[in-house]
Amino acid sequence: MKPTVHDIAKIAGVSLATVDRVLNGRPGVRSVTRGKVEEAIASLGYVRDLAAANLAKSRTYSFVFILPANDNSFMIGLHEEVRGAVARSSFERTGIRIVDVPPFDPGALVAALETVLADKPAGVAFVAIDAPEVRAAAERLRQAGIPMVTLVSDLPDSSRDHYAGIDNIAAGRTAGSLMGRFLSGPFLAERGATVAVLAGSMLVRDHRERLEGFSTVIGEAYPNVRILPVLEGRDDPALSETMIADALRRNADIAGIYSLGAGNRGLIRALQNAHGLRRPLVIAHELTASTRAALSDGIIDAVLNQDAGHEVRSAIRVLKAKADGLPVLAAQERIRIDIFLKDNLP
Amino acid sequence: MKPTVHDIAKIAGVSLATVDRVLNGRPGVRSVTRGKVEEAIASLGYVRDLAAANLAKSRTYSFVFILPANDNSFMIGLHEEVRGAVARSSFERTGIRIVDVPPFDPGALVAALETVLADKPAGVAFVAIDAPEVRAAAERLRQAGIPMVTLVSDLPDSSRDHYAGIDNIAAGRTAGSLMGRFLSGPFLAERGATVAVLAGSMLVRDHRERLEGFSTVIGEAYPNVRILPVLEGRDDPALSETMIADALRRNADIAGIYSLGAGNRGLIRALQNAHGLRRPLVIAHELTASTRAALSDGIIDAVLNQDAGHEVRSAIRVLKAKADGLPVLAAQERIRIDIFLKDNLP
DNA sequence: CAAATTTTGATTTACGTACCTCAGATTTTC
């Protein structure tokens, strides 16, 4: 049988109240007595029954998710996943609140973090913007002892407890490697190949990192591949469509396109309308309805994906663990870079 | 506030005891009264607090994992993951027992299932062998109301509740697609290419399915690729090494190797010793210490992987849900086909 | 040394559910 607080009290020769004081760090225990109790705890290998403790406290973990009110499919999907978690929250003793902020706006994010700080939740998850003022706001949350998880986009060298998202440098490298290998046949051997890169914005850290990884691999392993100057489509379908259509018109020899941001609907439209040209090899990010269709139609060749559902569930697990001071299972919380070809679509 | 049994009793105008009888399906309630209670439950949207219920029952979920005592890295890793779950089990109100059976032995598996049936656990997970007698044994477990999850290898059209493993046909297709694309450059265009397939045994369902998927894609999309007769290495490193070495010696034009089973240490040794030949393109399954090293050394080009940790945790979650009659989150329990290149190694 | 303070013990209630007993009410059976 698992040892209980009663067993500790018996072994340590103290009362239940004293055991409780030690266990919950309450004052009023001499250090000698505290020592005896801690010894008993150690010798019995006691671990507090969290379910019973939460029941007694009638505790619910109150978490806040701060999400950018972006309208691309990925962010919409992320929202949905969080709402799904909200729906399940009554079963899981969690109370999750969603706070929407305007996208790409450090000031708004900081303001949201400050508001959140005021009502002291048991944990906060947010899609970070890599800016000093955000880092400072995060530090204030840490000071207040509020566990923090960054979601999708990280805030490195900050006081966040955990990052629930993919390694974007590795994602870029993977894209580069696939691009290089897939191109090796039809183009490279003869005369080299030209590749276009479509990003959302070079101000966003994940996009910068993906480009960095991509360029590194191409530079190291596929020197015959030339990367055109990055097109910044601001994750906007219409703008992206124009830019890609233009690029294809001007550079008839584009052999590959790496779309490392969102707004892929525009990219797909541009590709569908580019008649008469040899279809370029396309690698994009995030499996959405449109990229999925394009993948099975052969318009896109590979999609790198991060599973928003996994990210949200992982963030919640981690916040819970941090709130309880428990360790996290690193392997379970690692967010994979999913690679989808038309052959392994889920 | 979440409604409790007390609220139901008040609304339905009955006593707590009666509510309890209805909730737990105990006898001694007239159908009229039962109706009133059920109505109250529905109108309040009551959901039983599982944590409190389990506490009151001082319940622990007793699960049994039946695992083949195979000595390849993947199975060893699977064992370790289950042992990890055993270590965590005291926190999770689970009691997990591991039963080892000889590999590839339907009789032994059936015997193990029968033994398990005798002590009526709350759930069973096992690595299935696709044989009629196993299917029959599974049916007996289902009759006894014991939830069942197949692990890694499925038992389709049987009474198992869930399969915690990858779609092996899709895995084979993915391998075929990668093989076709990766080969397209250096070989295909000119004169076609020859590909060798190394399997464990064609008697095992997952191996058959992987081959099926692989062959289909190659046949459909890469008609210039010729697949040599399958080599069956029985997942044995030594045997696999000999077979691959022989094949390479006899067919100097082997451009690719798909290793769809275990025993990859032998394959890697054979490749390392094949001096003077053009290195074939190699796609293998399962990320282990040796395939990992080979991947980063460039001996293997891609590894398809199933995450044993995820499979084990998923099996436990599903068994728990089934034991409680709760729904499972399909998206969370889908086991991905991980694709690793040297660029996205975790 | 008395008073004030700190430490400790004993006991109780609570969380939400399960499960038990016993008595009283209602219905069914003969």
Next chain:
DNA sequence: GAAAATCTGAGGTACGTAAATCAAAATTTG
């Protein structure tokens, strides 16, 4: 209409922990 069977209510205890109260003991302070 009495006996038997079935249904229902009231109340309690338990699970393991949290948290509170109050009194007694030990220690420190003046």
